[in-house]
Amino acid sequence: MRLFIILGNQLFNPNYLKNFKDHLFYMAEDYGLCTYEKHHKLKILLFLSSMRSFRDELKSKNFKIIYEDINSKFKTSYEKKLEKIIKDKKIKEVSFFEIEDKPFEKKIVSVLKKMNIKVNQIKTPMFLTTRKEFTEYLSRYKKPFMANFYKSIRAKLNILMNSDGKPKGNKWSFDEDNRKKLPKNIKIPEIPKIKTTSHTNQIKKFIEQNFKDHPGNTKNFWFPTTRLEAQKHLDRFFNERIKLFGDYEDAVSDKSNTMFHSALSPLINLGLITPEEILIKLKKIENKVPINSFEGYVRQIIGWREFMRGIYQNFDIQMDKSNFFNHKRKMKKSWYNGSTGLDPLDFSIKNAERFGWSHHIERLMILSNIMNLCEIHPKQVYKWFMEMFVDSSDWVMSPNVYGMGLFSDGGIFATKPYICGSSYFLKMMHFKKGPWCDVMDGLYWKFIDKNKKFFLKNPRLAMMVRVSEKMNKERKVRIFKAANNFIKANTNG
Template sequence: MIDMDEKSVAIVFPHHLLEDHPAAGKTSGFILVEDQLFFGDPVFGLRFHKNKLVLHRSSMRYYHDHLKSRGLKAEYIEYSPDPHMGYLRDHLEGYDRVYTLELLDHELEARMKKLSMELGLEITEIEAPFIFRRNLMDGYFRDGRFLLRSFYIRERKRLSILMENSRPAGGKWTFDTENRKRMPPGLQVPAPVKLPENEYVQEAKEYVSEKFPDNPGSMDRFNYPTTHTEARIFLKDFIERRITNFGSYQDFISRDETFLFHSVLSSSLNICLLTPMEVIRAVLKADAPLNSIEGFVRQVMGWREFIRAVYILKGPYERTRNFFKHRGKLNPKLYHGETGIDPYDIAVGRVMGHGYTHHIERLMVIGNLMLLLGTDPDEVYRWFMEMFIDAYDWVMVPNVYGMSQYADGGLIATKPYISSSNYILRMSDHRRGDWCRVWDALFWTFLNEKRSLIGNNPRIRVLYRHLTDRKLEEFRGIREEFMGELMGRQEL
């Protein structure tokens, strides 16, 4: 419980838009900040997708009005980049304590700590509304091993979710093998509900056009919740129209459909328009197959909560690892999706249009190709942070350095997530073409070059039986030709 304190203030960053803020009525007011780490930082030089900027601007302007409608004092600080956070200093004069929700950003934590020391402020972080509490972390990961399955099972038991007495509902903990079906041709895919463009979004588009005209991405198809009501509309729409088929086609990749049966709630969760437990409770009540309900619970209560724990406990370690010692740059064709490799170019194209692709396209298409090409994991992190509507440091450090690029050498993944073209053909409706020849050449030459690092991995070792010197020579030629075409331009 926070005691009422006239000399305290609550700072709200763009990912802290909790409907019932725990500092409400207990401090003298709120300061909402368009912080540069979320809009464009001169130190790191990230150029965020225009849709991401529209999301932050519109949702924060809404939240400012939301607080005032509840009789709370609220100031608003617009984007004004300064790595020393000068935009906050004057507003904090006269206060001796600052409250904020869990920052979950190492750079933001460092800057706030420095500012508080300079101004003589005491900062109190209030734990964000995650399901997995910080006080449980040491007990869960005492042995230094980060295993999603163990974490997920333990959480299911602790919270009695999808349990029948002491057994998992349906007789097994995970239905992941039932999340990989091919979507039959002609199956109708209902698009997420189209939200009317509210006044906040209209203003935000003008704001972004004026202040960030050269940032990547298009705002034309912006359709993400920017208010608590809109987020609940999205949640209701998912449960009523898409969750039934979510489980079966969770991992499927479509040439033509961006959202398929996914909830598209990640951005709403990550800025606190929804809380994870609110979403879980709604899904548990859904009239849907168990493989859909369990598959969704696993993503939110399992993977999302697990990733946050990894970030808190191992984030600084992960972001400084480069297991394969990759140094490749993300050249213009890779950045914009102009490689000639259809699945990759289509996936990047939809990112440019929406700021979104689902998790398998992120991991097994975009991240997969970047890894096979030897891209520096810092470059991969930068691209994912810039491009995705739901990207935040706590999300992307474990997902990029740990899962996608295996830069941590296996802290959270049992093997590098790489594949030949066969996997993509099996999990999608992409058509076989010349891109398969190139992809396979990249895959097999990668395996050969990294044999000393991953050749003894039991999940990888069997693949080397299929690699002959004759095939390798052919693959090297294809790879060299492709790399020459890819590196034809050097400027972004």
Template structure:
């Protein structure tokens, strides 16, 4: 008897050109796996915007497949059941069946899937995924012979490999990175000209997804009063075009800027749809290249955007595969504090922190500098346990997945890995926040600066060995006693109240 095949699609594999959709495949199964919706073991309290995005996009994808003539079934999430194991056991009863899926890009899901397949003696074909530009072999080629990962070197490797923004063998414009030109503060005369995001007319599937989330996940974090994100390929393409036409040109100037009460600024906001497969990095690069020539987009915007897509995103995934296990099991600075409830309710009393958390609760999103330097940096100074911070980011963000949050939290923002992919911890005093934003000096500055100097004073012996921090250590040691005392009192008072 000849084998028949079934394609299993997870919530992050909603590709328009799915490699598994090919001649001979008739049956497709979409599964609301517990990794994406929450389970009894890990008790993940995912943001309602994320749950809605998964439910609506999967149901729209199922409808799209059915319209193409495929036989589609849908496995709904159950909090107390391993839906994947239940599905595979059922497929086991169907003789001579070959199961096909794509790379999962998640360590836990990959382990669980392989264990189930092995225990049930099933046949599984795992296909390469269009989720990333690089395959494992290409990342290994970069890593070969190098003692460690360096983003700057990796990015050069990517630019050359993809022949992107190159002039022969040199970078277009003479510099590999225009990061220094991505740090402008937004002038007041632009406050009223910040572009709005595209709005979509919601179909019945998307409306039903709201009811599904409110009924099944009523106590979860966040709000879904405002439906923001695209849930179809066509809408994702429109979302990309909207960025390229209306925000791309000024993205570079204000990439690192922060504005009170404003969530989107000139950012692309592509990760919610990119990280579930509704659009791919290849599609983004090709569309952006075309728009660069049409609209004469400034080089600092083009390079800054491409650095995010071909550089940072690919770098995070590559280091997750290579070092993720070590990152998530190391607590180099021995931070042990629990994250208090105030960080889930935007009631910390720290203006920039509460402002961004309020926006996250509404949208499940904020931009990368707010994640790294506002949230991550402040949490670092509070000495929260990196495992707690990882869970917080996983639960609060619509675009959070293990492959991106492990390196971003444990390595980038918390330096908990001891510097496997960075050269220093990323944290700042209040002066950086005020420099990049329109937040005014207030009591929050005294607390932030108190935490900043407290941490430096407590770690001067280690920090002084790092050339990038030795000057701050010297300043801390020379600080007048009364000023030092004031900083420490402000810090300890705040920490004692959370």
């Protein structure tokens, strides 16, 4: 007999499985998945509820499936449960989609190798490009850059391209048009209401009882858990929000957590929607959406997402071991409950705790920026992001945290750390001037001063050292004191 393993983040359209209908399918709710970090309660709820709905869908299409839920030796390791199924059912061959997170991939492959099982790994629909394509891309360049990777993939997929091979609008990126602050009187669409399944309601109580010390609250659940609801979520984004997505892509506001973003990353990272399905629908509205919004969203889907996966697959060990700035501090509890006293940081921490999702600017320019300026150890930052966001996985968080957020990898693909002081917040966000500005500016300029040798080596950044050297001494003393007090109150080490 042949077995097909479906993991909790491989809930793809059953059409991808039509050639394997003679297989026995195996799914298991895994305690290890829920607890290898203190994952957000909304993440655990999303995973388990979506898995059960997917099981129901497979059954309705007459797939043969073994499903082990939380009542079936939940705390037994996934590997041991898999071994037992293989022995009991006398399995000779096992198929599965490519597993992106390397530690778990290693565990599964090790079990199958030990049992002398024939293994069939299938290209995952979770991405548009193959692993081989990315290694071939790496062989053509001295250093990976998202921009040239994005151009090659866009040309290959023929998205926003003219017949002469040039990009529509004569630009590959309209990022410069996507930096507007949210106007005061703009109407923001509400977060789409979801149709809650019986599975979701049943699992909520279990999570609140068994994962009490995990962040979040299941009462705030707002994610689709079926492919049908996920498609509705996508359609509402295209109908209600994508036209203004580009303009306000980088804005942060207390009016809305999602604003004009799609907030689809948790669903794509589960397989409820695939990039292929998104592109099919995108192409139908290409001429109805402003080019800066259309291109901006395309870049997220076929550019950043595919690129980060490739970076993880090729540089994960290097990123995991690196600590370029030699940061050693640890976070106190205030970083989890939003009581640090720094307004923008507390705002974003509470957002993450409530929603389990924030858009890229909150993650990059508020959270990881401030963690970097406070010299938090990269592993601590990584753990925080893995725990606080519903869309977290090793493959996506590793390059985003170590490479983009912290530059702790020393610049495998980024050219500089993404850091800023209060002026950026005041320009792009809803925050008003206050005592927090001194803290923020103190953290920023302390970081510049401490790492001035690094900044002086980069012509684009050397100016910041010279600005610091010319700064009014009284102001410098004041803001450095504010920064030091903040660090002392909120970190250890």
